[in-house]
Amino acid sequence: MMSPGHDPTEQMLLAALSRGDEAALRQIFDRYYNILLGNVYRIIPDEDACQDLVQEVFVELWRKRAELDIHTSLQAYLRRAAVNRALNYLKTQRRVQLQEPDQWSAAADTSAADIRQLEKQESLEAALHRAIDLLPEKCRLVFSLSRFEQMSHKEIAEQLGISVKTIENQITKAMKMLREVLLHSRDLSPVVIWILNCWFGHRG
Amino acid sequence: MQENDYIVLLHKQLTGEISPAEQLLLSDWINQSADNARFADDLRLAWEKSAGYEKDFQPDLNAAFRQLQARIQTEPLSIPLQVLTFRQRLLRVAAVAAVLIAGLWGYQQFSGAGVVPESVVVSSEKGTKEVLLPDGTRVWLREGASLAYAAAFAGKKRQVKLSGEAYFEVASDSSKVFHVEMQDQKGGVEVLGTSFYVRQNAQETAVTVRTGKVRFTPDANSKSVILAAGEKAVLDKSKKLLTTETVLTFNELAWQTGGLEFIRTPMKQVVSDLEAYYGVQITLSNTSLQYCKHTAPLTNQPLEKVLESLSLTYQMQVKQTGPKEYLLTGGTCQ
Numbered sequence: 001m002m003s004p005g006h007d008p009t010e011q012m013l014l015a016a017l018s019r020g021d022e023a024a025l026r027q028i029f030d031r032y033y034n035i036l037l038g039n040v041y042r043i044i045p046d047e048d049a050c051q052d053l054v055q056e057v058f059v060e061l062w063r064k065r066a067e068l069d070i071h072t073s074l075q076a077y078l079r080r081a082a083v084n085r086a087l088n089y090l091k092t093q094r095r096v097q098l099q100e101p102d103q104w105s106a107a108a109d110t111s112a113a114d115i116r117q118l119e120k121q122e123s124l125e126a127a128l129h130r131a132i133d134l135l136p137e138k139c140r141l142v143f144s145l146s147r148f149e150q151m152s153h154k155e156i157a158e159q160l161g162i163s164v165k166t167i168e169n170q171i172t173k174a175m176k177m178l179r180e181v182l183l184h185s186r187d188l189s190p191v192v193i194w195i196l197n198c199w200f201g202h203r204g
Numbered sequence: 205m206q207e208n209d210y211i212v213l214l215h216k217q218l219t220g221e222i223s224p225a226e227q228l229l230l231s232d233w234i235n236q237s238a239d240n241a242r243f244a245d246d247l248r249l250a251w252e253k254s255a256g257y258e259k260d261f262q263p264d265l266n267a268a269f270r271q272l273q274a275r276i277q278t279e280p281l282s283i284p285l286q287v288l289t290f291r292q293r294l295l296r297v298a299a300v301a302a303v304l305i306a307g308l309w310g311y312q313q314f315s316g317a318g319v320v321p322e323s324v325v326v327s328s329e330k331g332t333k334e335v336l337l338p339d340g341t342r343v344w345l346r347e348g349a350s351l352a353y354a355a356a357f358a359g360k361k362r363q364v365k366l367s368g369e370a371y372f373e374v375a376s377d378s379s380k381v382f383h384v385e386m387q388d389q390k391g392g393v394e395v396l397g398t399s400f401y402v403r404q405n406a407q408e409t410a411v412t413v414r415t416g417k418v419r420f421t422p423d424a425n426s427k428s429v430i431l432a433a434g435e436k437a438v439l440d441k442s443k444k445l446l447t448t449e450t451v452l453t454f455n456e457l458a459w460q461t462g463g464l465e466f467i468r469t470p471m472k473q474v475v476s477d478l479e480a481y482y483g484v485q486i487t488l489s490n491t492s493l494q495y496c497k498h499t500a501p502l503t504n505q506p507l508e509k510v511l512e513s514l515s516l517t518y519q520m521q522v523k524q525t526g527p528k529e530y531l532l533t534g535g536t537c538q
Contacts, residue, residue: 169208
């Protein structure tokens with residue numbers, strides 16, 4: 001009935017879970033709660049919403065414990081469930097958030113103070129991660145779905161209910177941003193002006 | 205094509221969703237100049253280095269898990285009834301036919317001697333009535349319930365028919381299944397020896413298992429569910445929806461046990477149990493207390509005493525706002 005990868009511990013945990021063993025739920029929770037929070041945060045940068053959504057994933061796991069039919073690793077299964085939940089959550093929020101054309105076309109409104117933080121000496125990775133954090137919300141969402149959830153432009157467009165063209169614009173914006181961070185990490189010229197130019201020079 | 209279009213193509217290449225035609229376009233562009241090639245390399249490097257992007261959460265796992273436990277207890281599971289496949293239905297019909305045939309045979313055997321088992325009907329018109337069945341099973345009928353059973357359980361099953369609400373403590377007998385038929389003659393509960401509670405009305409049938417295991421068949425054409433101790437199934441007859449949930453306390457049985465008990469029960473549930481048992485309305489104004497876990501042994505004190513001890517434990521104020529209305533304000537979780 002269950003084939004959760006080849007991890008015997010995982011199989012034992014799932015078997016115990018299916019018998020209604022709460023200790024097994026706790027172990028699975030301890031293993032994956034943080035990881036799933038990280039996954040969902042890339043889609044929805046709101047800690048409370050992330051905690052809420054990831055908890056729902058575990059509530060669902062517990063509800064379905066008797067008839068779980070897992071063909072991947074447990075982690076992959078939970079991640080899939082968490083991401084789907086996050087996307088559904090976005091759909092319920094869509095009227096409020098996603099369908100505001102102004103927001104989609106708005107240029108980066110990140111303040112100069114935020115950008116200045118990039119000035120600190122950081123590894124390229126850290127600088128890139130911080131830059132993703134600073135992307136405008138929708139831009140970051142589209143980028144995350146593409147980069148971390150391996151969704152195609154078309155899939156993202158369908159999930160978010162917006163055109164492929166809009167997705168491509170957001171991807172372009174994100175990619176340019178990442179490239180600028182990369183260039184900056186090589187070049188020690190006056191940083192703030194450089195980055196500010198990147199942000200506000202590419203509005204088209 | 206403009207730079208932005210090539211960025212899109214480069215991105216598609218990185219994600220592997222680029223088409224052969226697009227790949228040709230992109231290769232041409234990259235080969236056009238060293239700048240373009242460097243641009244493409246930079247983009248790839250930035251993309252690759254962004255892989256580890258993650259937010260580092262440091263949540264309190266204990267607190268988070270407690271929250272999860274509270275949710276699990278308050279969010280029951282609903283599933284549509286699973287309809288039997290044709291083959292399963294055929295098997296069930298065959299089983300019924302076998303019982304019928306056996307029944308006919310039995311009737312012919314005994315009709316001459318006049319040993320048709322007599323049926324006994326017990327009803328509880330007022331209050332709770334305890335009934336002792338021939339096999340030692342004890343049944344508590346709630347007001348308005350009635351139970352029909354054979355004077356001697358002669359067949360392969362211990363068959364009874366229930367209308368209304370009752371609590372069963374079935375005497376263990378592994379050779380004879382104990383079968384409770386519901387008032388609408390569809391489905392039923394089957395056990396070997398266990399205790400459980402049945403509540404039914406026109407809209408719902410609910411079965412709560414206190415000890416052991418029972419097999420609950422919601423209706424003639426649906427799959428059975430096995431309920432273990434501490435599990436409850438509620439069938440919504442019109443929606444054909446079966447909801448199962450885990451119960452920690454058996455306070456819906458308070459009419460039989462004579463009191464309420466709380467075992468890490470969320471305050472929300474405590475309040476609704478008190479309301480049902482004492483027939484009052486209680487408002488918990490501080491919603492942050494909803495998931496506080498309350499534990500108290502079985503007790504049958506007057507409501508005022510119970511509220512007083514609650515208010516002491518959680519530093520709440522109790523106010524009677526009407527003849528049967530109470531308001532709880534303030535307070536903190538322990």
